[in-house]
Amino acid sequence: MTTKNNSKKSIDEYKVIYRKKELSEKKKKEILKKLCDILGSENVSDKEIDKISYSKDYWPIALRWMLEGKIPALPDYIVWPENTKHISDVIKLANEEEIPIIPFGEGSGVMGGAIPIKGGIVVDMKKMNKTLEINKKNLTITVQTGINGMNLERTLNKEGYTFGHNPQSLYCSTLGGWLACRAAGQFSTKYGKIDDMVISLEAVLPQGEIIRSKNVPKSSTGPRTDKLLLGSEGTLGIITESTLKIWPYPEKRTLQSYAFEDLKDGLESIRKILRKGIFPAVIRLYDKIETARHFYQTKKAKGKYMLILVMEGDKELVDLEERVSHEICEEHGGIKCGEEPVLHWFDTRFNVKEASEFAPRDVIFDTIEVSVNWDKSVELYNSMIFSMKNIEGVILASAHASHFYPQGVCFYFTFGGTPVKNIAPNDLYKSVWNAAMRSCIDAGGSISHHHGIGIMRASWIEKELGQSFEVLKRIKKTLDPKNIMNPGKMGL
Ligand SMILES: Cc1cc2nc3c(=O)[nH]c(=O)nc-3n(C[C@H](O)[C@H](O)[C@H](O)COP(=O)(O)OP(=O)(O)OC[C@H]3O[C@@H](n4cnc5c(N)ncnc54)[C@H](O)[C@@H]3O)c2cc1C
Numbered sequence: 001m002t003t004k005n006n007s008k009k010s011i012d013e014y015k016v017i018y019r020k021k022e023l024s025e026k027k028k029k030e031i032l033k034k035l036c037d038i039l040g041s042e043n044v045s046d047k048e049i050d051k052i053s054y055s056k057d058y059w060p061i062a063l064r065w066m067l068e069g070k071i072p073a074l075p076d077y078i079v080w081p082e083n084t085k086h087i088s089d090v091i092k093l094a095n096e097e098e099i100p101i102i103p104f105g106e107g108s109g110v111m112g113g114a115i116p117i118k119g120g121i122v123v124d125m126k127k128m129n130k131t132l133e134i135n136k137k138n139l140t141i142t143v144q145t146g147i148n149g150m151n152l153e154r155t156l157n158k159e160g161y162t163f164g165h166n167p168q169s170l171y172c173s174t175l176g177g178w179l180a181c182r183a184a185g186q187f188s189t190k191y192g193k194i195d196d197m198v199i200s201l202e203a204v205l206p207q208g209e210i211i212r213s214k215n216v217p218k219s220s221t222g223p224r225t226d227k228l229l230l231g232s233e234g235t236l237g238i239i240t241e242s243t244l245k246i247w248p249y250p251e252k253r254t255l256q257s258y259a260f261e262d263l264k265d266g267l268e269s270i271r272k273i274l275r276k277g278i279f280p281a282v283i284r285l286y287d288k289i290e291t292a293r294h295f296y297q298t299k300k301a302k303g304k305y306m307l308i309l310v311m312e313g314d315k316e317l318v319d320l321e322e323r324v325s326h327e328i329c330e331e332h333g334g335i336k337c338g339e340e341p342v343l344h345w346f347d348t349r350f351n352v353k354e355a356s357e358f359a360p361r362d363v364i365f366d367t368i369e370v371s372v373n374w375d376k377s378v379e380l381y382n383s384m385i386f387s388m389k390n391i392e393g394v395i396l397a398s399a400h401a402s403h404f405y406p407q408g409v410c411f412y413f414t415f416g417g418t419p420v421k422n423i424a425p426n427d428l429y430k431s432v433w434n435a436a437m438r439s440c441i442d443a444g445g446s447i448s449h450h451h452g453i454g455i456m457r458a459s460w461i462e463k464e465l466g467q468s469f470e471v472l473k474r475i476k477k478t479l480d481p482k483n484i485m486n487p488g489k490m491g492l
Helices: 025-039 048-053 060-067 084-097 149-158 175-181 225-229 263-275 288-294 315-331 340-348 354-361 374-389 425-442 458-465 467-479
Strands: 077-079 101-104 121-124 131-135 140-144 198-204 210-212 238-245 252-260 282-286 305-313 364-373 394-404 408-417
Touching: 025 077, 025 084, 048 077, 060 354, 060 364, 060 425, 084 101, 084 121, 084 198, 084 238, 131 149, 140 149, 149 175, 175 238, 198 225, 210 225, 252 263, 252 315, 252 340, 263 282, 263 305, 263 315, 263 374, 263 394, 282 288, 288 305, 288 340, 288 394, 305 315, 305 340, 354 364, 364 374, 364 425, 374 394, 374 408, 374 425, 408 425, 425 458, 458 467
Parallel strands: 077 121, 101 121
Antiparallel strands: 131 140, 140 238, 198 210, 198 238, 252 305, 282 305, 282 394, 364 408, 394 408
């Protein structure tokens, strides 16, 4: 970063949003030396450039702060562990020194979860990216959690298998981040969400203890403590290794699309398909606004709700699933639109340039994913769209449904707007989020389907979890009495 006269600006000249208590120079040097002793100096940094790089994740508010020349938060050190012992030793040191640990995958989280708001040691997991075993008989893969998503999928594809977890952030996120946020991929209706795919895991708890669950398909040996780590967003430990389910690479894939007059008809078709025991890999139902935005080339879909379906797997089963789904969609008035819209979706599914294009123009833009049962689904859709549109400055509120269960659905809302009456963009942004969260809870939904809580949703978690939030706080206090693991996240 440079000023107008091209002289370098030091970090101290920038406004740091979450200003933390500084360590003394003596302490800084002492901890640096101890970290180098544990990890080797090549795996430790306290350089300014690295601190700035690890000062944010993909939370849109943090992105805007950066554009305004503000730094969200600075860590004191960044470390790149190469094994589980490194992590355990670093966590023990952090306990002794009472400084925070912030696990870091690839920083694609959109809730601010990886921002080091109280400084401390960012533990970047990227060097822990090894595939330890592909067991073709058991249909499992065992990997270290720093592995990049696309590399994991490619490793399996080469062997004739798939993991089936394809989030839109596939190229820029890690297995550890997925597990820590309970992520969902685009093919989730068939293959499950990341939490469904886990067989066992290894993790380092907040005082440095290492736990490892058994690699067996199921056991009945008390509550599963390892599962506490799923969705814990780095607040209860660092997940270091996992054994996960895999699938043979699909023999056949079919693409179908239908346009519906009404949201209800589209949802009803999907519900009926799932009731038959058919789980298409991809199901996406777009409202009118999103149909117009994504499928403007499909004339038959004009002014309608577009549904796309991808079936994949064994040829005979896929043929049957395609035929039955077709019958159900036609029964509900679906107009067949062919393969073209699905091919278009495949071509554009990793296209995410909007957020970075709009922010510099003072246009706010974000997405909100929630889940709800079938019997409340239409009501929730309508009330969330209404509540967002009702905020002055909001120009657009739309949604598609993209993850499905026999019991219900995940809606993925998009909103955009420009601030009016001197309201700061981030304040408009927060107002829309609060309106959306309130109406989601009122309509009986869950405030997050797969992005997690981080900072953005922290003020809503108590309302969402009720008494269970008290339990979570007690667990956190017991496991992490010095509150060193990713402090200030998830409302903890
Ligand atoms: C363009 C875009 C598209 C996206 N699409 C999807 C999508 O389709 N589906 C979806 O679910 N999400 C999606 N996301 C959100 C994001 O990719 C996920 O939340 C992902 O799980 C974060 O992974 P990461 O490795 O980047 O984690 P980070 O952002 O680095 O970290 C996220 C959180 O997990 C913690 N963490 C990271 N690694 C570990 C570990 N090993 N142990 C313990 N805690 C850890 C961090 O401390 C932080 O709290 C998208 C994001 C972007 C920017």
